[in-house]
Amino acid sequence: MDTHLYTYLLHLGDNALILGHRNSEWCGHAPILEQDIALTNISLDLIGQARLFYQYAAESTGATEDRLAYLRDVFEFRNCLLVEQPNGDWAHTILRQFFFSAYQMELYQSLQHHRDEHLQAIAAKSLKEVRYHLRWSGEWVVRLGDGTKESRARMGLALEDLWMYTGEFFKPATYEPALALEEPWRFQVHAVFKEAGLEIPSAPAFQSGGKMGIHSEHLGYVLADLQFLQRAYPGSSW
Amino acid sequence: MDLLKGIPDPEVPVLSILDLGIVRDIRLYPPSGVGVIITPTYNGCPALDVIRMTIRMTLEAEGFTPVEIKTTLSPPWTTDWLSEEALEKLKAFGIAPPNPVPAVCHLDLFAPDEGVACPRCGSFHTELVSRFGSTACKALYRCLDCKEPFDYFKSH
Numbered sequence: 556m557d558t559h560l561y562t563y564l565l566h567l568g569d570n571a572l573i574l575g576h577r578n579s580e581w582c583g584h585a586p587i588l589e590q591d592i593a594l595t596n597i598s599l600d601l602i603g604q605a606r607l608f609y610q611y612a613a614e615s616t617g618a619t620e621d622r623l624a625y626l627r628d629v630f631e632f633r634n635c636l637l638v639e640q641p642n643g644d645w646a647h648t649i650l651r652q653f654f655f656s657a658y659q660m661e662l663y664q665s666l667q668h669h670r671d672e673h674l675q676a677i678a679a680k681s682l683k684e685v686r687y688h689l690r691w692s693g694e695w696v697v698r699l700g701d702g703t704k705e706s707r708a709r710m711g712l713a714l715e716d717l718w719m720y721t722g723e724f725f726k727p728a729t730y731e732p733a734l735a736l737e738e739p740w741r742f743q744v745h746a747v748f749k750e751a752g753l754e755i756p757s758a759p760a761f762q763s764g765g766k767m768g769i770h771s772e773h774l775g776y777v778l779a780d781l782q783f784l785q786r787a788y789p790g791s792s793w
Numbered sequence: 794m795d796l797l798k799g800i801p802d803p804e805v806p807v808l809s810i811l812d813l814g815i816v817r818d819i820r821l822y823p824p825s826g827v828g829v830i831i832t833p834t835y836n837g838c839p840a841l842d843v844i845r846m847t848i849r850m851t852l853e854a855e856g857f858t859p860v861e862i863k864t865t866l867s868p869p870w871t872t873d874w875l876s877e878e879a880l881e882k883l884k885a886f887g888i889a890p891p892n893p894v895p896a897v898c899h900l901d902l903f904a905p906d907e908g909v910a911c912p913r914c915g916s917f918h919t920e921l922v923s924r925f926g927s928t929a930c931k932a933l934y935r936c937l938d939c940k941e942p943f944d945y946f947k948s949h
Binding site: 590592593599600603604673677679681684686690697750 | 833835836837838839865866867868869870900902903922923924925926927929933949
């Protein structure tokens with residue numbers, strides 16, 4: 556396996572793992588039971604996807620999926636900055652999921668035609684799940700944006716906080732194939748925003764670095780939690 | 794084949810792994826080897842590891858060795874692979890069986906999914922409570938006639 560594909564698999568896996576972990580932090584805390592279950596279901600899907608990417612990457616190096624998830628440090632992770640941002644309130648969590656799912660849908664649609672067959676298969680399989688995530692989060696964006704004065708204000712704040720991280724999706728790293736995803740992504744976001752009474756900000760979405768291992772302070776805390784067991788008890792297993 | 798028919802899905806035990814359509818191929822390697830190819834329903838389904846282990850234990854107990862279990866992702870699993878018998882079993886168990894998978898899966902927000910019949914009274918007068926249920930493969934519905942909440946096995 557060439558090193559570009561290997562790093563790309565880590566990037567895809569890291570995106571899914573870190574967002575899956577963030578969502579799982581809601582377990583037992585979401586506003587109502589059904590939504591608690593929805594978020595943890597999405598976590599499970601994302602962590603399942605991460606496993607497939609890691610297993611495939613690990614095959615070529617003789618490592619294991621666990622080693623890739625538990626024994627790398629912050630600068631070795633290649634996820635986008637958006638997915639490591641804190642959960643904040645419900646509006647932040649929803650908007651983060653919506654931006655990411657809309658991106659993941661375009662991405663996996665395109666990866667179904669990637670030259671690598673195994674990657675094609677993972678994308679085609681995962682796409683079915685991503686459509687659920689996109690619908691669920693899109694509906695919540697509308698509910699909050701077009702809801703009460705309070706929910707609308709919170710959505711506005713979430714948009715202000717998170718918009719700047721969305722540009723990184725579309726700045727290809729050296730190991731990434733160049734895919735024209737920005738336009739369809741904006742189209743999708745615009746359609747839902749229109750129903751929600753929200754507008755796509757005109758400010759540039761300028762933050763980036765995660766794909767190259769330059770992360771915000773938050774990822775260290777995520778890993779301290781996610782990797783705790785392996786750090787405290789190296790080599791322990793179920 | 795008959796041995797695998799006896800292995801239930803850990804999350805929906807009325808269905809065997811054959812009913813679910815997750816066993817894609819079985820190959821015999823004389824004198825006693827066997828290979829089984831399975832496919833996951835949903836990527837994160839925690840049942841898959843248990844299923845893998847149960848297949849191995851079942852076949853080894855019957856003297857098969859070596860037992861090789863492989864996972865394939867393509868073509869992706871769909872509820873269209875559930876057997877007719879499986880649909881009946883689900884219904885009898887109180888889970889509404891999946892409708893045929895629509896050719897085009899739409900993304901319209903708030904659009905009602907599809908007509909789902911209550912597994913108890915058969916009424917189509919039902920509503921979606923939550924798109925996500927107790928396992929990845931189910932959604933939560935409510936019957937507006939007999940008032941019972943029920944699981945719907947999502948068409949996927």
